[in-house]
Amino acid sequence: MKVEVITTGTELLLGEIINTNFTYLAQELNARGFDVLYQTTVGDNPERMEDVLKIAASRADIVITSGGLGPTRGDITKELVAKYCGVDLLMDLAVWSHIHTLLSKRNICIAENNDKQAMVPSGAIVLHNEVGTAPGLVLEHGKNMFVMLPGPPFELKYVCEHELFPFLEKRFAGNGIIKSHTLKLRGIGESNVAELLDDIITHQSNPTIALYARHGDILVRLTAKAATAEEADELIAGMQEKVETVIGSYVYGYDEDTLPEVLGKELLAQQKTIAFAESCTGGLVSSLMTDVPGSSEYLMGSVISYTNEVKKQVIHVNKTLLDKKGAVSEEVALEMARGVREVIGADLGVSVTGLAGPGGGTRRKPVGLVYIAVADEYGEACRKFNFAGARTQIKLRAAMAALGFALDRLKENCIEKKSEEISNDHEADR
């Protein structure tokens, strides 16, 4: 099934908003086996919109529009699709009643033009929009199916998930499906992953493999085409096993997993608490951790020791050491980790100290140099990094590295503890 998506709205053509509606639709439709071949943006101009609709209908089977379903005179999508299909607009009482209930709940006076939103092309299927006043609509005409969706992203997603996608899946059953599964990696660069997976990537066919770097993560996405979801899952599982044989040690999670979430779960599982001493990341590590609901169960607190004074007075970094080695050094990173662990009273103390730039770098200590240390009941360790990029990129990369280091440390200790227990058991056996 060939699909064209038409996104309407002057604010798109002015560059005032980014077209996230199309990105969402493209992802979701491709994943369901539809071929999205064209996307067009056009303004609220009747002649141009009519023209764009005609072209789309001639080259695609399914034409999906977003926007232009509002109550104002500038909203013309429904009217023009009905005109193209040669049908009238009729008042739909169920839609009318939903609009009135919704607006009175929100204490909004019902304006005359709200009735316009209850007009539906004759013969169209209504896709109920629980979260807004503009319903989605499906109108079939000859070889074409027209799908009209509301423009606000929140409403568009609601209508797609609850109404459109279930409808399309039923209507085009046997269309085959495409499923994706994403492996999330840390502690390795994109080019190194590409090198390690070179052989597998060269010989890929179904599933396909794609690499991305996003928000400090490396993503490996496996995409399989198959007749059924089960078949696709099997194909993906086979490929995942192959891939993980090579790079499995770098995989920290899958699909929607985030590193702060995975670390949080590990802390909860091991019943450990954590505290951060942040210098160059300036609060970003803690902020990422606290984006996760329920993080107060394991994140006790942090100290952002941006100046040497704070390092000395609040987390007790040794003055002589600080003067001798400098704030960006392995020794100070270790002191910070120890200090914050003690001051906050957490099981793990994690520190980050480095140069985020753009100024302040020297030949011996260049911008991007970052030390990250962890202190816990088993002792302490430090890692040295050289990150590239602008200030905020270095902050993000350092933050992700700190979270990754903490996760590694937790897992290592867990394994050590288990093997200790096992060897203790063995000793007891003797």
Next chain:
Amino acid sequence: MKVEVITTGTELLLGEIINTNFTYLAQELNARGFDVLYQTTVGDNPERMEDVLKIAASRADIVITSGGLGPTRGDITKELVAKYCGVDLLMDLAVWSHIHTLLSKRNICIAENNDKQAMVPSGAIVLHNEVGTAPGLVLEHGKNMFVMLPGPPFELKYVCEHELFPFLEKRFAGNGIIKSHTLKLRGIGESNVAELLDDIITHQSNPTIALYARHGDILVRLTAKAATAEEADELIAGMQEKVETVIGSYVYGYDEDTLPEVLGKELLAQQKTIAFAESCTGGLVSSLMTDVPGSSEYLMGSVISYTNEVKKQVIHVNKTLLDKKGAVSEEVALEMARGVREVIGADLGVSVTGLAGPGGGTRRKPVGLVYIAVADEYGEACRKFNFAGARTQIKLRAAMAALGFALDRLKENCIEKKSEEISNDHEADR
């Protein structure tokens, strides 16, 4: 001049990347008086791309493509535009030499297909791409001008700023220009701004006024059309005066200004330092502050007091008070501000305590309830907020409110100090 932008690439149609190239081009072209009327996305398929080029040439004067100029066989833009215009591709020695210099600088072996990138349609103007191997190209044919730009956003922007925009401005001088100026507001909601500006918005013509809410800021954008930049500036200045008479007290900056930057500048100007005690924002306030280069000059450090233990032990919040009033209370907010000011040794101590949700809310203390306090040499003050939204939105809104409160406090004290000085001067006069 009617413009159509064609963005090419399968990764766009798969929803793997968001079309930021178009948003950038739309903003910049509209600002220069070009009417961007259509945007089309198409994959790397020759027949479909050829078709899209033909349609674009028929309905627009200027057709701008992005992508498809790379060295691989899938890169077909240049070839198809040349075919449409009936011209040959010729080797351009200047481009060839630039590619070879660039690749050898990067220690990349020059592959045969890199020579493909040095082929230029006969009669085309080359837009030099200093930062990549694919140059931009301008080819005029009949009533149409075809502009081909490289796909990577960084390269596209470079070629536009350094080559394309100066070229277009010269070629279409007298086209008129559009200029925008944005006022950035805080401490007021979008609907309140709309209400206050209702009369001005109703009677707008040139400049036009538009309101937006973005990243916790409210933006008021004034856009003027005029023959010259000076004329546009005058129109904007007149409107800005009108607008600021009504809402001037909420304006903290203009255009690219950010609240952390403006607060940083104020701190520097007054030679004051700052420290934060963050509870529900979990490090976000400090992270936003430290995104600004040079912030170590005024941000001394922060304490993220996520648990009551940390509140008591690290920033000395009174235990009885904490038990009696609860962590989310005016009293505790004030203690936190005082405590962090003292512990860190900063001029201003700013605290944030609240409920970011989704869990933990009660009828008396619902999710979104946030107290923000400031302590300084003049005393202390607290503000109470009720923010709506999901967890990360509440965090962001609370963080922006904290930065705004600190800025207000600095400015008030500055005025008080000045008026004190003035009254002292008067006393001395007597």
